[in-house]
Amino acid sequence: MEYGPDDDLIHGGPVPVYRQLAEILRARIERGDWKPNRPLPGEQRIADEFGIARLTVRKAVHVLADEGVVFVVPQRGTFVSPGDHPSESGEE
Amino acid sequence: MEYGPDDDLIHGGPVPVYRQLAEILRARIERGDWKPNRPLPGEQRIADEFGIARLTVRKAVHVLADEGVVFVVPQRGTFVSPGDHPSESGEE
DNA sequence: CACAATTTGTTCGTATGTATT
DNA sequence: TAATACATACGAACAAATTGT
Numbered sequence: 001m002e003y004g005p006d007d008d009l010i011h012g013g014p015v016p017v018y019r020q021l022a023e024i025l026r027a028r029i030e031r032g033d034w035k036p037n038r039p040l041p042g043e044q045r046i047a048d049e050f051g052i053a054r055l056t057v058r059k060a061v062h063v064l065a066d067e068g069v070v071f072v073v074p075q076r077g078t079f080v081s082p083g084d085h086p087s088e089s090g091e092e
Numbered sequence: 093m094e095y096g097p098d099d100d101l102i103h104g105g106p107v108p109v110y111r112q113l114a115e116i117l118r119a120r121i122e123r124g125d126w127k128p129n130r131p132l133p134g135e136q137r138i139a140d141e142f143g144i145a146r147l148t149v150r151k152a153v154h155v156l157a158d159e160g161v162v163f164v165v166p167q168r169g170t171f172v173s174p175g176d177h178p179s180e181s182g183e184e
Numbered sequence: 185c186a187c188a189a190t191t192t193g194t195t196c197g198t199a200t201g202t203a204t205t
Numbered sequence: 206t207a208a209t210a211c212a213t214a215c216g217a218a219c220a221a222a223t224t225g226t
Contacts, residue, residue: 012201016213042191053215058192074192075222104205108209134195145211150196166196167218 009050017052021060026069029080039077040070101142109144113152118161121172131169132162 007024009017025040034040043061047054061078064070072078099116101109117132126132135153139146153170156162164170 011214018213039191044191055216056214059214072192075190076224077191103210110209131195136195147212148210151209164196167194169195 007050009052018056018059019063021046021050021052021057022063025060025064029064029069034080036080036082039079042077099142101144110148110151111155113138113142113144113149114155117152117156121156121161126172128172128174131171134169 009020009024011017025046028034040046040061041049043054043057046057050057061070061072065072065078068081070078071081101112101116103109117138120126132138132153133141135146135149138149142149153162153164157164157170160173162170163173
């Protein structure tokens with residue numbers, strides 16, 4: 001059943017928080033919570049949601065950026081890469 | 093010309109890495125790579141360049157700060173002290 | 185044009201835990 | 206025990222660019 005929120009971070013465990021968060025964000029993208037070419041919430045917003053530091057969120061986001069899952073536009077935001085998931089494409 | 097990089101750090105040797113690094117940074121300043129009143133690269137950037145931890149860079153920088161070779165401005169950066177070498181001021 | 189809000193980029197400051205020497 | 210060194214994580218502050226009013 002429920003297997004929990006999946007959005008819980010464990011501090012002090014074997015897996016760094018930033019890596020746990022990267023997986024949570026990845027899941028949200030694959031689940032379709034955040035769609036291709038749409039911006040993610042800002043780093044600070046995500047930090048507030050999870051109760052962690054902005055720089056820790058930043059590190060997680062950059063993990064996904066390195067993988068091409070998202071792309072970062074300075075002073076604009078972080079966006080879900082197009083074509084990362086076989087959901088629809090363009091409407092607008 | 094001269095001898096190479098001189099930028100090699102020896103781990104586990106008799107001289108701590110942070111002291112070796114302090115000497116490398118000092119040499120760069122005296123050589124004029126970094127000029128008076130100009131900022132050094134950030135601690136993290138230097139750490140990346142040498143493949144060491146940021147806190148180790150920090151320790152090296154503070155060795156130079158204690159000597160007055162550089163001065164640190166919180167949240168801004170670390171700057172080469174003025175008048176440390178006869179090649180200062182003003183061009184741009 | 186001015187102003188504030190938002191967001192990423194970057195910096196130093198600090199603390200904890202772990203491992204090695 | 207102590208010094209050294211690393212990874213992780215949080216905090217605070219400022220810069221630069223964009224967006225909205």
